[in-house]
Amino acid sequence: MRENSAAGTHQIIVLASSENTYVQKVVENLCHMGWPPYLVFIGSSSERHVARFNSLLRIKRQLGWMEVYKRLRRVGAMKRGANVAYATSTLAELSEKFNFKIENHVLINSGSAMLNMMELNNPVCVLAGCGVVDRSVIRSAGGGCINGHPALLPGLRGVDVIPWALAEGKSVGVTAHKVVESVDAGNIILKREVQRNSGENFIDYLQRVECSQAQVLADAVVSVANGTAVESIHDLSGSVLKFAAPDHVWREAELAFYRNDG
């Protein structure tokens, strides 16, 4: 197993707004691949609330209050509707086992997060669910900033890309890419299509896509850290920026999902 602070290697830091299964999976994957992070930054409860509020406000601005209500209802239903539970270790457990630090940051994108990165030697910064990062964070990550996106790129950039893809009859997959100042527009490092399993329900499929995204992201990060990554240029003419999907798009996506199962 690689020392997570060995001299001469890129130090990996993980950024997340809150502790959830996605960031746990990303970190766990990195640890099991022998590349535990040096540091995991987790946002505070303030950050979580601000992010949630901003997200709902964005939906309200783009689609109206009714869509906000429907979104909240859908999120609740999805939490209850999963058949498969993916067991992950908590970050505290992983930290103890693989000897990395967890630091709480009141706010991601703040100067203090940037300060922590500056103290490291060209860190590779992994975005594991922290929203859009500021250019100060991107530029401070000397080893590169890498994000996982639940769509095949070039393709659909932005938010709610899975329901958009299904509703439009496109393949669903995940991509790990370099982060640049434009949303989901950086060079592509790795991507993988995620096909549905026969008999799988929609919510379990979404969870599996998330798992796949966590794995692809970890694979990409390791390849960047060890210098073997091959980036391909992201031709933006082949990509479309998507915004919050109205509830009817989610319903169409679900219908398309089950229709394809025959």
Added chain:
Amino acid sequence: MLDGRSVIHFCANSIVSEDVLHCLYEIGCRIKRPFIIHRAMATVPSDGFVIMIGDYPSDWVKDRPSINLGKPCHELTDSDWIENLDRLERQHNLLQLALMLLGFHQEHAAPLDSMGRISPGGNRLVVGDKILHPWLELIAAEVWARALKAGCPDIEPHQPWRRDRIHLCMTHDVDGPELFSLFATMRSGYLGLIRNDKYERESFLMSLLMRREGAPDPYFNFDLWREYESILGGRSTFFVYPGRISSGKWHRKDPKYSPEGKNINTALRRAVDSGWEVGTHFGICSHGVNSYAQARKHLNSTVYTTVIGGRSHYWKMNWKNPYETWRNMWAAGYSYDMTLSPMTLGFRGGFMLPISPAYRWQSESSLEFCAVPTAIMDAYTVPRNVHCSQSDMDHKLDLLLDFAQDQGAPLVLDWHVRTFINRGTWAGYLGSLVYLLTEAQKRGGVSLISGEQMVSQWREHVGLTYKGTL
């Protein structure tokens, strides 16, 4: 004893105007070689290279290595930078251009706003982004190039700052350093909820949530700035509001804190003890010798430091006659002022290096007061504030860095203390600073200096180059 050929001689034969002599002085400082200013041709040594203005007997000029600055710019056909002048400007000669800049002629016709300032649109240099060019430095370089062509010895220049890196003079205005204050929270609440400003709304939320969480005030970033600058190997200056003073008048837009406040006082004293500088952030209506002196005295005793520099809140000074403001500051004991800003990116007076306004009213011994232009303030680099795309903004910042590199001169930056949070109202404010630092790093390296350091290095340079006015 300097021999005539190791010094450049400026001669303003019988021209007694202090403006003209000051102009020659500033050009001389920027040529960066030893120089003397002669009021009369009689004191010019026979073997010295002369840069002349005015008229001279032909037998005096004959066989004397010299140039005359009287040629209009449109006749200087082999200089690229002249292309950026407009038709009217090209009718003038180099000295006249320099005089116009040092006299702030580019703003003379502009009206004052409600706070007595001139908006960027009122400065003729803003047209075509000429405000981003250090015209006085380009004029000095032109003068030197012509002198060399005319046979001036190639005297080794003195460089006040190392040429292998970019120098950034880092300063922080201390305005509203506490989000948790009632005023700041209510203000963000009003602007966010009533005026629907999404950035202020986030600040308002931050104030409520973070206070409940027991987090530190996100705007109170003195220590974080110092940590950041320490990592970069530099220092900076905090311009601090002295509080309401009896000899000044309060303005509703003045900062709402006072330096005696427990948290601020502790943070400032810690900064001073660690080698950071504290200067005066003058209140909007607190001007004049008495106000400046009282502010300085108050900060000296409150923060246990010796304040030598200042900058006015909201860039407020006598915009029609900056020299009056500077004379008052000098009389109150200050050594430098950084209020000179066009309220946008760039160089308000068309010069990027400090000037010595005291030349106009005092003998050489007191040529210690410097007026230093502030080129870049945080808010002017954020695209949403100035209706400019990110790539256009980056292009302007690149241009400023290019000039800093070409001229070997520092750029003065002003990043408010609260902006280190980089969220809410100040979202994106750090991005441009990091851009400047990383781009400067690519150009060979970056050196961060405080206002005091910059002025001290400039004064040392002047001391080594300026040999007096005869």
